[in-house]
Amino acid sequence: QVQLQESGPGLMKTAETLSLTCSVSDGSISSYYWSWIRQPPGKGLEWIGDIYYSGIIHYNASLKSRVTISLDTSKKQFSLRLSFVTAADTAVYYCARGVEQWLVGRNQYNWFDPWGQGTLVTVSS
Amino acid sequence: DIEMTQSPSSLSASVGDRVTITCRASRSISSYLNWYQQKPGKAPNLLIYAASSLQSEVPSRFSGSGSGTDFTLTISNLQPEDFATYYCQQSYITPRTFGQGTKLEIK
Numbered sequence: 001q002v003q004l005q006e007s008g009p010g011l012m013k014t015a016e017t018l019s020l021t022c023s024v025s026d027g028s029i030s031s032y033y034w035s036w037i038r039q040p041p042g043k044g045l046e047w048i049g050d051i052y053y054s055g056i057i058h059y060n061a062s063l064k065s066r067v068t069i070s071l072d073t074s075k076k077q078f079s080l081r082l083s084f085v086t087a088a089d090t091a092v093y094y095c096a097r098g099v100e101q102w103l104v105g106r107n108q109y110n111w112f113d114p115w116g117q118g119t120l121v122t123v124s125s
Numbered sequence: 126d127i128e129m130t131q132s133p134s135s136l137s138a139s140v141g142d143r144v145t146i147t148c149r150a151s152r153s154i155s156s157y158l159n160w161y162q163q164k165p166g167k168a169p170n171l172l173i174y175a176a177s178s179l180q181s182e183v184p185s186r187f188s189g190s191g192s193g194t195d196f197t198l199t200i201s202n203l204q205p206e207d208f209a210t211y212y213c214q215q216s217y218i219t220p221r222t223f224g225q226g227t228k229l230e231i232k
Contacts, residue, residue, distance in 0.1 A: 044224070045212055045223040047222065061220065112161075112171065
């Protein structure tokens with residue numbers, strides 16, 4: 001069963017660049033897309049972006065100028081870089097697998113499953 | 126962007142109750158709607174995809190319905206482990222957006 005594990009710094013300073021990596025174990029990295037989602041403490045979920053095995057990338061426009069997502073198929077890892085962080089970027093960052101599937105008699109749908117356990121990133125001045 | 130609005134924001138119920146959570150999209154998303162359950166300190170877990178399809182190993186007391194702009198998640202015969210926060214998410218277009226969450230608490 002595929003498992004995802006985030007890794008990266010827990011504490012950062014304002015204006016630094018956040019780098020997170022998600023390692024994919026026990027599963028194929030092809031035929032899916034790979035996503036980053038974050039959740040500020042006590043708040044809801046915000047999608048950051050996806051990268052497809054094909055190399056297609058989608059970013060949330062609200063973060064697009066600061067975000068880069070990349071995929072290393074040989075290492076079965078994908079990464080997030082977020083530049084010029086501020087306190088507003090303090091959050092639990094999750095990686096997730098995006099599944100696209102044709103359902104019988106229906107269209108192609110997509111969802112996030114599974115998710116990594118999440119890693120808390122705190123930005124302070 | 127498609128805005129997702131859940132109601133209620135919080136809900137108190139008892140073990141054995143039947144509860145319904147509503148999610149409304151700011152425009153039609155057909156059946157491109159997923160539901161997740163999140164327990165404190167844990168990652169969200171997929172319950173329902175494509176509005177009404179039950180994810181593998183999710184108990185059958187969970188069900189989803191709706192299409193277009195209005196969707197519901199129903200939990201029948203609430204169990205102690207169901208008290209959590211629930212999120213809807215539209216997968217129709219990017220940016221992929223989530224509802225603000227509904228916290229289900231024990232009465």
